[in-house]
Amino acid sequence: MHLPLVSAALTLALASLPSGSSSTLWPFSKLSGATTLTVKDLERELLPRLSESAVLYAEDDPRFKEATARWQWYKAPTVNLVVEASTDEDVSEIVKYANSQNVPFLAVNTGHGSTATLGKFNGIQISLNQLRQIDIQPGGDSAIFGGGVYGGPVIEDLWEKGYVTNTGSCGCVGLLGPGLGGGHGRLQGLYGLISDGFVNLNVVLADGTLVHVSPRSHKDLFWCMKGAGHNFGIVTSFEAKIYPRKVDTWFSKICSFTEDKLERFHELLNELSDKQPPELIHWTLYWNDPDVSTTEPVIHWSFEYIGSEEAARPYFEPFDELGPVSCRSASLPYPKIPQNEGTSAQDPICGKGLQHMQFDAGLVKYNVTAQRAIYNLFAEKVKHDPSLEYSFIVMEGYSLQGVDNVDPAESAFALRDDKLLVAINVQYPPNPSLDDFAIEWGKQTRKLFNDGQPGRRPTTYINYAFGDEPMEAVYGYEPWRLEKLRGLKKKYDPHGRFSYFNPITFEDEAPPSHSPEL
Known part of the structure; x- marks a missing residue:
């Protein structure tokens, strides 16, 4: 996700996360059967194949905890050993070695993959953090x-x-x-x-x-x-x-609205969508903001324009007239925009170690009635436990001209018709007693979003998927898409080595054991 949060307390959980495997022996769940490798085995057999800057380490190394920290701790992959590649060829050699030992491998950059399907993994993590040229x-x-x-x-x-x-x-x-x-x-x-x-x-x-x-x-x-x-x-x-770069500064405006403005606010968003130029980006949150209200969730709106305040004015003025509780604005160079919006690498949203029950839908327009039901459900459920207070619903409104200019048949990305990305993120420090509640709340919210556009089949942006969605919702409903993907999966990955991130499965395969009904 890429959203601001109101408190740095969201980074609190990492220190108390459970440890990994034994510090001497590293048991891996094989593709079939089981094997045991020691660190010395890999130092002797794998390291000589790699470049001089490549390194490997396990749980007893001080680097391991940071290297394996995850933004999403629910159904996190089980990592027994980390190998940091230093060259493209290192990655090739690591994969060949892992295959020779029949040990699973997973490539990781910053650790923000959130889907629950990653919980099936148990093996070697290939770290790409040295490959940053x-x-x-x-x-x-x-x-x-x-x-x-x-x-x-x-x-x-x-x-x-x-x-x-x-x-x-x-x-x-x-x-x-x-x-x-x-x-x-x-x-x-x-x-x-x-x-x-x-x-x-x-x-x-x-x-x-x-x-x-x-x-x-x-x-x-x-x-x-x-x-x-x-x-x-x-x-x-x-x-x-x-x-x-076309301009030296972007214009940013961030406003808060009380819930009595909700219906008209979403009507205005629909009107904005109809005339949104390619330079305009906005997103909306329902969340708790005690600086605005201590009794009810707040509507938070972020507006960005690639250009001047004067050029942006016709698009944000109707929202000013709606009567926000507060607004702040600034003109900034692009690299300062993430920090201004609370989405930089140093902001709490990037903190790791929390549960993130994230359920996504793709929309064409806002259904105002559905939005009221979603808000009311949020207002009710967020009070269930104090640790849920930093949960939020996000609705992203990117411009689409550049996306629409590409023929959908030219890539595996099938969801170019989705005009809005919307999701709930129920987040809290790891607490298994809350998981079922959070998942049910997430599924209810997703259903409300989807029911608000009758006649349109549900879609899910793959990077926001929870992991229980049908393949068609993620990879497209046109039959030729799944047929092509499955055929190429058999060609390039016949043994399913890459089966941990919202995997492409085949019709005769059973669904993952963790996957509930949509």
């Missing part, structure tokens, strides 16, 4: 990025050199985590999704082969990597389009 190419139309880059440094580095590129809106989230699932972000109205900007990718396949993927080389795999890429390989480096 950013090299602008001659001509300035593209840059080569390491597979471990993430939003904040990318935004800052390119801005200083006169460029921008599409990233997720949260400064702590990698480019490839969201990008392999499409990748929504602030600049998509101008330049499309993160994946729409891919020029080529270096990918380690399930068998450890390192291949160059582009519209001319492995064209079918290039299609997969733009929307379903988590299922097909590990991207070690990639080339993506960059663009000259």
Whole structure:
């Protein structure tokens, strides 16, 4: 997620998280059967295959806790050993070694994957955090990025050199985590999704082969990597389009409204959507903000415009007339916008170690009646336990011109018709006694969102999925899409090595044991 929170207390839980495996022996859950490896085994057998800067460590190393910390602690993957790759070839060698031992592997950048399907994993974590190079190419139309880059440094580095590129809106989230699932972000109205900007990718396949993927080389795999890429390989480096920065400052306005404005507020959002230019981004929260109200949740609205306050005025003036409780505004260079909105890598939203029960839906328009029911349910449920007080509902309204300019058939990303991304995030320090309550609340909210658009089938943005959604909701309802994805899954990953992030399954496979009904 990429949203502000009201208290730094949300980073509190990490110190009390449960430890991993034994400090001497590392039992892995194999694809079939079981095996035991020691750290010495890997130091003797794996390290000599890797570059000089590559390292491996286990739970008794002080680096392990930080390396395996997760934004989502519910159904977190079980990591027995971390191997930090230093080159593209290192990743290839690690995968080949893991396969030779029949041990699962999982590539990790900043640890923000939230789906419960990751809870099936038990094995070696391949850390990409050394792969963070950013090299602008001659001509300035593209840059080569390491597979471990993430939003904040990318935004800052390119801005200083006169460029921008599409990233997720949260400064702590990698480019490839969201990008392999499409990748929504602030600049998509101008330049499309993160994946729409891919020029080529270096990918380690399930068998450890390192291949160059582009519209001319492995064209079918290039299609997969733009929307379903988590299922097909590990991207070690990639080339993506960059663009000259058009303005020196963005205009930001952040307002709070009381719940009696809810109906008219969402009517105004629908009107704004009809005329939203590519430079405009906004999102809305229902959350607790004691600075505004100690008795009821507040409507929080963030408005951003790539340009001047004067140019933005016609779009935000109707909301001023609605009568917010408070507003603040600023004109800032783009790299300062995440911090201003509470979405930088240093903000509480990036803190790790909490449960995040996140349930998402894609909408075309707001149903005002449904929004009232969703708000009322939130106001009721958030009072169930004090530790739930930082839960929120988020409704993201990115511009769509750049997204709509791309033929949907050109990539595995199937949800270009979704105009709004909406989700509930029930969050709290790890507490199994709250899990069933939180999941049920999340499912109720998701159903209200979906029921508010009768006749439209439910959709879920893959990067916000809880993990119980049917494949069609994530990868598209057109029969040819699943047929193509399943065929290519059999071609590139016949043994299911990449089966932990909202996996592509086959019709004869049983659903994951943790998956409740939608």
